[in-house]
Amino acid sequence: MRREQAGQRSRSGRGRTDQPAWRSPTVLISAAAVVVGIIVIAALNLPRGTSGGAVPTGSGSATGGSSVSVEAPTASIPAGVPRDGRTLGAASAKVSFDVWEDFQCPACGGFSREIEPVIIQRFVVPGKIRYTFHDFAFLGPESLDAASAARCAGQQDKFWDYHGWLYANQNGENQGWFSRDRLTAIADRIGLDRAAFDACYDGGSERGAVTSETQAGQSAGVSGTPTLFLAGKLLPLSSFTSWDDLYRAIDAAVAAAGPATSPSVPAASPSVAPSAGSSTTP
Secondary structure (H helix, E strand, O other): OOOEEOOOEEOOOOOOOOOOHHHOOEEOOOOOOOOOOOOOOOOOOOOOOOOOOOOOEEEEEEEOOEEEOOOOOOOOOOOOOOEEOOEEOOOOOOEEEEEEEOOOOHHHHHHHHHHHHHHHHHHHOOOOEEEEEEEOOOOOHHHHHHHHHHHHHHOOOOHHHHHHHHHHHOOOOOOOOOOHHHHHHHHHHOOOOHHHHHHHHHHOHHHHHHHHHHHHHHHOOOOEEOEEEEOOEEOOHHHOOOHHHHHHHHHHHHHHHOOOOOOOOOOOOOOOOOOOOOOOOO
């Protein structure tokens, strides 16, 4: 269950489909980056179905005379889960769960595609926790671009849709996978009002918001991604041996908080999530 450290960045793409995403080499970013914090937990062994290399072109939405292909996510937020901007879950939930991520971070991609759906199904759907995404965009300009675009989608109540498409299409850092054409192609695919999206993205206000939240994360002790806070406390992921440790920690926090009112939400399981009782071993 590896994290990307704020003082490091990967130099390679996703690589072969049989090579886990978290194995990319890393180098120091700038001296302005946050000092490397806690060590990461062992590997997220969660391979993607796409291969690294050149950014694909061809079918897809065309913008500016160029077309790009975008891959649809294989899971989505279950219908009926309450959404409030970048927060999922019933207002009555007593336990907060906050995740700080960079859309270019391979470990974040694995977490969001494979672990997040389990957390949502087991804890958000029954009304046990509220799940909130925070930006920690430190891996380069495309991190800032992607996070800004996701916030612009959020202005049309589609942050979580855009979030899923971003993680379905990440493949290496600052190599064009989150180019303007690709970001607008995703906007088209999820049905955003393109004029409103373009005005928001070009206006730059959301870029400032992303930068401010990243700085707030640094002040809160975030030093790499993904970083998780449960009930306001930083989770010591370095002590976890599997994702089952995370699920048990959430169960304990929910039990300590006492019973919450369960919302009426369909219990359809996300298509790519591991079974509720399964263990994703690092």
